[in-house]
Amino acid sequence: MTPRLLFKRSGGYSVLEVMLVMGIVGILSVTGVSQFQSRNAGAVRALMDEVEGALGNAHRAAAATGRDTAMVTWGLWASTNPLALAHGDATIVDADIQKVANGTAPTATLTPAQVSTVAAPFRYLKADRVHLGARIVTASSTEWANAMKAMPSGSKNVDLTTVQPFATAGVMNGLVVDANLLFPEDNAAAHRVLISGSNKRFLSTFIIPMVATTDAGRAIPGGPMGMLVVMANGGTIFKFYNPGIRSGDGKWRRI
Numbered sequence: 001m002t003p004r005l006l007f008k009r010s011g012g013y014s015v016l017e018v019m020l021v022m023g024i025v026g027i028l029s030v031t032g033v034s035q036f037q038s039r040n041a042g043a044v045r046a047l048m049d050e051v052e053g054a055l056g057n058a059h060r061a062a063a064a065t066g067r068d069t070a071m072v073t074w075g076l077w078a079s080t081n082p083l084a085l086a087h088g089d090a091t092i093v094d095a096d097i098q099k100v101a102n103g104t105a106p107t108a109t110l111t112p113a114q115v116s117t118v119a120a121p122f123r124y125l126k127a128d129r130v131h132l133g134a135r136i137v138t139a140s141s142t143e144w145a146n147a148m149k150a151m152p153s154g155s156k157n158v159d160l161t162t163v164q165p166f167a168t169a170g171v172m173n174g175l176v177v178d179a180n181l182l183f184p185e186d187n188a189a190a191h192r193v194l195i196s197g198s199n200k201r202f203l204s205t206f207i208i209p210m211v212a213t214t215d216a217g218r219a220i221p222g223g224p225m226g227m228l229v230v231m232a233n234g235g236t237i238f239k240f241y242n243p244g245i246r247s248g249d250g251k252w253r254r255i
Helices: 015-065 094-101 112-116 129-133 142-147
Strands: 069-074 084-089 119-123 134-136 191-195 206-212 225-230 237-242
Touching: 015 069, 015 084, 015 119, 015 129, 015 134, 015 191, 015 206, 015 225, 015 237, 069 094, 084 094, 129 134, 142 206
Parallel strands: none
Antiparallel strands: 069 084, 069 191, 084 119, 134 206, 206 225, 225 237
């Protein structure tokens, strides 16, 4: 009978096995980072489109009725008292537009026609995939500043106020300030912006800054950023986007 030979493997791994494992880990790491960065870039762009759509909805309401329309914002980027934008006939006070949009009884007696003008095309949703990857912030907020923080290499996103049309002598110079926010930082009380029904123009200048975030809602240093701008007595919604220095060139462009 041929004796069975038993081979016992010594402890540890060969150099080839270690290199193979390290290579696989490296590929998975790069893929994970790439997917994370792509998700955040997509979230900022999607949030910009979502808010632009809400503004356009209100603008179309004013154009269709020929009556002044009020856009009313309130709330915070949180699950309690979530950030929202609603619009309705400008004859309705802010609090009642808010109540109708929330499905509660208004304080004043409104006609069915008035109630029918109220809609809420934008709300913060805690579990929304887009709202998990990007958020609306204020121009002086910690989150906006965090998105502008330098990377370990020293590179960082370009400051929006240093490029046209926001730089000196530009048509939007001086607009990136909290006084022009559509969603003020302390937005528990309703905030109103009017759209003229006669000339179809927004009657106030306002900005809406946005940044890419982690799932915890914290801005990503060097991550994608966005800004929506509307000029008083204009009907155009301007969109500016920065892909971030983390995975792009860190430069702003109009989209």
